[in-house]
Amino acid sequence: MTGPITGKTAVMLMLADPVSHIRGTALINDSFAALGLDAVILPIHVAPADLDGMLQAVRRMRNVAGLGITIPHKVAAWSLVDDLTPVARRMGATNFVRRNADGTLTGTNTDGAGFLGGLRANGFDPAGRQALLCGTGGVGRAIAFALAEAGVAGLDLMNRDRAKAEALAAELRSAVPGCRVAMADAGSVARADLVVNGTSLGMKPDEPLPLDLTGLEDRTTVAEVIVQPAMTRLLAEAAARGCPVIGGAEMLKPQPALVAEFFGLLEG
Helix, strand or coil, X not given: CCCCCCCCCEEEEEEECCCCCCCHHXXXXXXXXXXXXXXXXXXXXXXXXXHHHHHHHHCCCCCEEEEXXXXXXXXXXXXXXXXXXXXXXXXXXXXXXXXXXXXXXXEECCHHHHHHHHHHHXXXXXXXXXXXXXXXXXXXXXXXXXXXXXXXXXXXXXXXXXXXXXXXXXXXXXXXXXXEEEECCXXXXXXXXXXXXXXXXXXXXXXXXXXXXXXXXXXXEEXXXXXXXXXXXXXXXXXXXCCCEECCHHHHCCHHHHHHHHCXXXXX
């Protein structure tokens, strides 16, 4: 924001559990300032058991413009709001929730558009390419739909819960019949033009890689959704193999303008 926080400031809250890793709020606030907006977003630590109660409370907070929703709340919040934009309804997850004047809540999802914007800003066009996505939770679903709708030739899905990945694959085949969607196999990494980590693995230095990199070639672009650390173990190992890498912050950079538009902050 461009000045002090006052009673006229549009306040947003970023709900997460935990919050120590949150860096996206700083990027959004810097972008709001660059846009000349009197708005601010703050991280708030909310446990899953308290999410519904928090949303109920926000309905009564008249100077709260809405919420950012991140790990692990994106899927749960989807079912707790009053209305959804078409993109959020299709993706089954929401990452921003607008508080309307009557106290109702409307959810949207900018993760997919943000991820595509980050890819393209770094010189990668997904159209006609082969992608491997690890993780089919809230952000993974958004990325999967975005890649399919952007025209990837094929998309392999990997998830600890195979049934969850298969269910998403069925949705994608129905929504985007031209995209070949399959479960990942031993050859998926070698075939991929793009490998995406859509899981939370990598936030801590002692965590395992989200997938086996055997077969990874230097022609393959490797992208993250994790913002902190900026260079995860996955990105470091991919870079050591000569692969182009795209950090998680890149998917955030296009989103503040989308968020400001959704919240009506750019009107007038």
